[in-house]
Amino acid sequence: MRCEVLVIGGGPAGLMAAIYLARFRRRVVVIDGGASRAALIPRSHNLPGFPAGLPGGELLARMRRQVEELGVPIVRGTVTALEMGNGDIIASYDGEPIMAQRVMLATGIVDKQTPLADWTSAVRDGELRYCPVCDGFEATGRKIAIIGPLEHAAGKALFMRVYSCDVTLIPVGDERNDARRRELDAAGVRVTPPLHALRRGEGAIVAAFADGSSERFEIVYPAMGADVRSDLAIRLGARHTPDGFLEVDTKQRCGVDGLYGIGDVVTDLHQIAVAFGHAAVAACHAHHSLPMRYAGPSG
């Protein structure tokens, strides 16, 4: 199979890139593993044009329909390798090679989980949340906990103090960091003993601590970090941070000819609006970098 642009990943970033590129009349293929973070969003309230909010699954379904109506195939599967060959990038998918002149890597991240069993139903019910920037507003006035290594979790806890006077940090692993503790203390954020276990209670998440005590929280935000699905690009020599986030230039190029990084896989704010912006910039640059195919008299 051969295409002008291969989009790897069918979340908001990849689907937006496909919409732009199809409308530039490019031959585009999307390959998607079907594990978008956006599918976890019970209802997003920061998407422009949807004042009542929109579930993430519905956003993806609408975008997929838009992509398919533009004639772009969305293939379910996983790309397992990328290599350079004769000016193309060759992707391996289900043992088959796909040749593409340009590749958009829109493979996203996977949040590291807390020890809470059945975490997906807690996400669905709005008790477990991952994105203070997205839905902190909807947590206004609630009893909130942030769970994670102190260094990582402190920023999220301070951010959430804007919305609630009852914010607690539950440390996991290394909990020493005197400067951060003073900052949290000054902002009125309590730090508990280290986490022992987590379970769902009625309308709450119950944290049990190493000292034998326990406490209920209405909303818990994990701040455990993430695994970045950037290995396909890194193996080709893409620029990246020590955590694995792709480092891109102003056109979303990551230092490998023809390869663009867009969406959460890039070191940037992990938001749908940002993913859309990355996709628009990368798609326009890719289009202008390819030979133009001018329309004939019949269109």
Ligand SMILES: Cc1cc2nc3c(=O)[nH]c(=O)nc-3n(C[C@H](O)[C@H](O)[C@H](O)COP(=O)(O)OP(=O)(O)OC[C@H]3O[C@@H](n4cnc5c(N)ncnc54)[C@H](O)[C@@H]3O)c2cc1C
């Ligand atoms: C619970 C929750 C709530 C959120 N709420 C909001 C919100 O309200 N507003 C907001 O702006 N953001 C929100 N976010 C963040 C938002 O979901 C992400 O920023 C967005 O999904 C990023 O899009 P993406 O396309 O980069 O990655 P993703 O949506 O994660 O999509 C990546 C896709 O790539 C596929 N893939 C990965 N590797 C391969 C491969 N090798 N081959 C083929 N396919 C592959 C995956 O299967 C997946 O389908 C939320 C996130 C979570 C977890």
